[in-house]
Amino acid sequence: MANDLECRELVKSYGPFLAVAGVSLAVPKGSFFSILGPSGCGKTSLMRMIAGFAEPTSGEILIGGRSMHGVPPNRRPANMVFQHLALFPMMNVADNIGYGLRRRGMARAEITRRVGAVLERIGLPDAAGKRIDQLSGGQKQRVAIARCMVLEPTVLLLDEPLGALDLKLREHMKVELKQLQHQFGTTFVYITHDQSEALVMSDQVAVMNRGRFEQVGTPEDLYYRPTTPFVAGFVGDSHRWGGRVTGRSGDSLRVETETGLVLEAAAAQPLAEGDKVAVFVRPEAIEVRAAGAPAGDGPALNVFGGTLESLLFNGANSRAIIRLARGDLVAAALPQTPANARLGEGAAVELRFAAAATLAFSADREAP
Template identity: 85%
Template sequence: MANDLECRALVKSYGAFTAVNGVSLAVPKGSFFSILGPSGCGKTSLMRMIAGFIEPTAGEILIGGRSMRGVPPNRRPANMVFQHLALFPMMNVADNIGYGLRRRGMAKAEIARRVGAVLERIDLADSGPKRIDQLSGGQKQRVAIARCMVLEPTVLLLDEPLGALDLKLREHMKVELKQLQHQFGTTFVYITHDQSEALVMSDQVAVMNAGRFEQVGTPEDLYYRPATPFVAGFVGDSHRWGGRVTAQAGSDLRVATSAGLALRATAVVPLAEGAAASVFVRPEAIEVRVADGRSDPAPASADVNVFAGRLESLLFNGANSRAMIRLERGDLIGAVLPQNLLGTRLGEGAAVEIRFAAAATLAFPAGGDAP
C-alpha cells in the first residue's frame, strides 16, 4: 500500500536543544495515524514540520510521494485543524467552509457545489446560513474539519482538536472523528497527549518521548505488547515494581521486589539473573477474591502470582470500579473490581487475595524513562 506521508530521520534543533531527534514514520494511504506523548515530547514540533510552518534541521518529508523540501505551507497537499478552531465569527458556516476555495480563485458555482457536498457529508446540510455562534461545540469541530476537507488534501493534520471540549462531548467526538475519517477516506495524522483518544480512533499509534518514537504499532500492540518501560507506564494504567531477577529460564523470570514480594514475570527483552528490573501489571489483569482464611495462600499454579491483603478503599465507577488493596508486604495496588464483588460481599477492611498471571506481568530492564 502506498504511503501518503513519510518522514525520514527528521531532526529539529533549537540551539543546543533537540526537540525532534531522528524520527522516521510511514503513514499508509487512507489510515488514521496518531502521535501520542506527554507535553514537551516533540510531537507539536513534528506536526509543524509536516505542515511546513517550521523547517527541519535535518531529514526529509514526503507527502503523496513528493518531497516537501522548500514547499511553503499553502502549497502543500496537507491541511491542519488546530485545538482552537480559528473559525471566522463574521462569516456563516458555508462561507467558513468555502474560504480556502475562494482564496484559490475558484468559480462561485463550483464553490457552492463543493461546500454543499461537504455539508451533506458532515450532516449539516441545512446549516450553511447559520452563524458560527449558533453551533454546538461538536458542530464547530465538524465545520473546522469540513473547511479542510473541501480542499481535498492528501493528509489532514489534527493538533489536539478535542482538547477544549468538555468530557462528554470529547467522548462523542472521538467516535465521530473516526467515522468522518472513514467516510472521507483521507489520511488523518492526529497528535494528542490523551491515550484514550489515540487508542479509540487510530489504526496505528506512535508513542513519542524526549524527541524520539518509543514504539509504533496498533493500539492493541501498544497496550498488550509494550516494547519499552515508558510505553508500559504511559499507555493505560499499570502498577510498577522495581526489583532484581532471582531466577531466569528463557523469558520466565522470578523477580524479588524492593518491598520483598516474589513475582513470577515474563521478560519483554532478555534479562539475566541478578539484573535490575522494572515489572508492570495492569489493574484489569488482577483478579480479586474474598480470602478464605489462609494467611499465606499458595499459588493456583506455577504461572500465577497470588498475594494476600486487605481492601483499603473502593473507588466506585460503575462497570470500572477500582479496589485499592494493601498487600501484607505494604504495597498498595489497584485492581478492577467485578460487579459481583461490589456491595455487601466486599467491604473496606475485608481480607482478600489477588491473583495475576505471569504472562500479564511484564519485566523490562530497570530505568528506560518509565513515567
C-alpha cells in the same frame, strides 16, 4: 500500499535543545495515524514541520510521494485543524468552509456545489447560513474539518482538536472523528496526549518521548505488547514495581521487588539474573478474591494477601485499592459480581495475577 506521508530521520533543534531527534514514520494511504505523548515530547514540533510551519534541521518529509523541501504551508497537499479551530466568527458556515476555495480563485458556482456536498457529508446540510456562534461545540469541530476537507488534501493534520471540549462531548467526538475519516477516506495524522483518543480512533499509534518514537504499532500492540517501560507505564493504567531478577521459574523470571515481594514475570526483553528491572501489571489483570477462596485451576499465578483499603465506584468496574502485608498499595479492577459485592473496606483479600500478564523490562531503559 502506498504511503501518503513519510518522514525520514527528521531532526529539529532549537540551539542546544533537540526537540525532534531523528524520527522516521510511514503513514499508509487512507489510514488514521496518531502521535501520542506527554507535553514537551516533541509531537507539536513534528507536526509543525509536516505542515510547513517549521523547517527541519535535517531529514526529509514526503507527502503523496513528493518531497516537501522548500514547499510553503499553503502549497502543501496537507491542511491542519488546530485545537482552537480558528473559525471566522464574522462569516457564516458556508463562507467559513468555502474560504480556502475562494483564495484559490475558484468559480462561485463550483464553491457553492463543493460546500453543499461537504455539508451533506458531515451531517449539517441545513447549516450553511448559520453563524458560528449558533453552533454547538461538536458542530464547530465538524465545520473546521469540513473547511479542510473541501480542499481535498492528501493528509489532514489534527493538533489536539478535542482538547477544549467537555468530557462527554469529547467522548462523542472520538467516535465521530473516526467515522468522518472513514467516510472521506483521507489520511488523518492526529497528535494528542490523551491515550484514550489515540487508542479508540487510530489504525496505528506512535508513542513519542523525549523527541523519539518509543514504539509504533496498533492500539492492541501498544496496550498488550509494549516494548519499552515508558510505553508500558504511559499507555493505559499499570502498577509498577522496581526490583531485580533473582532467577527463573519455568518460562518465567523470578523478580524480587524493592519491598521484598517475590514475583513471577514474563520478560518483555532479554534479561539476566541480577538485572535491575521495572515490572508492570494492569489493574484488570489482577483478580481480587476474599481471603481463603478456592484457588481453582489456571496458569502460573502471583498470589498475595492484603487488606481492601478503599473501593472507588466506577460503574461496572469499580477500583479496589489493596494494601499488601509489606505496605505496597495496589489498584485492581473489581467487576460488579455477586461475590465482589460482598467485599467491603477492611476485608481480608487475596490478589491473583498471571505471570504472563506481569511484564518485566530493564530498568536501565526507563526515562529519567
